[in-house]
Amino acid sequence: MALLLPLIFLLKIQRVYSADNGWGVNYSSSSICALKGSTVIINCTYKYSTGHQIMKVFWTNTYVKADHEEFPDLSKDSKYSQRIQYLGDKHHDCTMRLTDVRQTDSHKYYFRFTTQIEKDKWLGRPGVTLDITDLQVESSGERVIEGHSVTLTCKSRCSLTDRSTFIWFKNTQSLSERTDRNNQLILQSVTRNDSGNYSCAVQGQNLTSPHQYLNVICKYKLNNLNPSF
Numbered sequence: 171m172a173l174l175l176p177l178i179f180l181l182k183i184q185r186v187y188s189a190d191n192g193w194g195v196n197y198s199s200s201s202i203c204a205l206k207g208s209t210v211i212i213n214c215t216y217k218y219s220t221g222h223q224i225m226k227v228f229w230t231n232t233y234v235k236a237d238h239e240e241f242p243d244l245s246k247d248s249k250y251s252q253r254i255q256y257l258g259d260k261h262h263d264c265t266m267r268l269t270d271v272r273q274t275d276s277h278k279y280y281f282r283f284t285t286q287i288e289k290d291k292w293l294g295r296p297g298v299t300l301d302i303t304d305l306q307v308e309s310s311g312e313r314v315i316e317g318h319s320v321t322l323t324c325k326s327r328c329s330l331t332d333r334s335t336f337i338w339f340k341n342t343q344s345l346s347e348r349t350d351r352n353n354q355l356i357l358q359s360v361t362r363n364d365s366g367n368y369s370c371a372v373q374g375q376n377l378t379s380p381h382q383y384l385n386v387i388c389k390y391k392l393n394n395l396n397p398s399f
């Protein structure tokens with residue numbers, strides 16, 4: 171009997187905390203990758219049993235374990251207050267907007283709501299993982315010999331949406347006539363004129379990668395430098 175009691179207790183707890191009973195939070199996606207400086211909108215819906223009145227609605231990114239402590243409201247955090255906006259309501263919409271995202275925003279975010287009944291409140295776990303990335307040009311070779319080809323890739327730490335269109339710049343001039351695969355710029359049979367500083371960006375976004383210098387070496391020069399070549 172002494173062994174059975176804790177077991178019953180556990181079962182009870184599980185039942186109370188299971189995500190049924192008409193309570194829950196749904197997010198548009200469980201993880202979002204966004205470019206530094208961009209605006210992120212997290213679509214969100216929530217529900218609860220009838221007879222409840224919603225008191226507080228807010229977003230948090232700190233999971234507080236202690237029962238008596240409330241989760242911190244991001245809109246009251248000076249790092250977020252100017253950039254976070256609750257676009258939802260006190261009924262079923264909990265959509266949130268975060269503008270000008272930065273590397274330090276890479277975090278897990280949860281929607282929290284409380285009701286007029288002290289113990290009836292909800293945290294939308296497992297939340298949404300936000301990953302903020304910048305862009306980097308990666309070259310298949312920094313020194314390329316005339317006549318060879320080179321592939322430049324616009325890299326980000328996490329994968330952006332498939333809909334992203336990449337644009338390329340050479341010495342800050344847009345290479346708008348280029349149509350290349352995905353996030354790559356392929357230069358076939360390069361000449362010395364292809365030497366220069368290359369950078370990339372995503373269409374509709376303000377962020378541009380730092381530039382990568384591409385050095386096209388003349389075949390003749392290379393032979394002179396390396397007589398045994």
Ligand SMILES: *[C@@H]1O[C@H](CO)[C@@H](O)[C@H](O)[C@H]1NC(C)=O
Nearest residue numbers: 197198199211212213214265
């Ligand atoms: C969020 O909702 C808006 C409006 O309903 C929609 O245009 C947008 O595509 C949604 N975003 C995601 C990530 O589902």
Ligand SMILES: *[C@@H]1O[C@H](CO)[C@@H](O)[C@H](O)[C@H]1NC(C)=O
Nearest residue numbers: 193194195196215216217218
């Ligand atoms: C979340 O989505 C599921 C499946 O579409 C739906 O059954 C459930 O009612 C939704 N919950 C909320 C809180 O909107």
Ligand SMILES: *[C@@H]1O[C@H](CO)[C@@H](O)[C@H](O)[C@H]1NC(C)=O
Nearest residue numbers: 340341342365366367381383
């Ligand atoms: C490329 O960038 C380097 C370093 O920023 C700069 O010194 C150089 O003048 C640039 N070259 C061109 C062609 O713009």
Ligand SMILES: *[C@@H]1O[C@H](CO)[C@@H](O)[C@H](O)[C@H]1NC(C)=O
Nearest residue numbers: 316359360361362363364365
């Ligand atoms: C490089 O550019 C210059 C000036 O635009 C042009 O006169 C020359 O023919 C080009 N050379 C090659 C190998 O394309």
Ligand SMILES: *[C@@H]1O[C@H](CO)[C@@H](O)[C@H](O)[C@H]1NC(C)=O
Nearest residue numbers: 207208209270374375376377
């Ligand atoms: C780009 O920057 C301008 C000026 O800072 C701003 O108004 C605009 O909303 C930004 N665009 C995006 C997609 O972040």
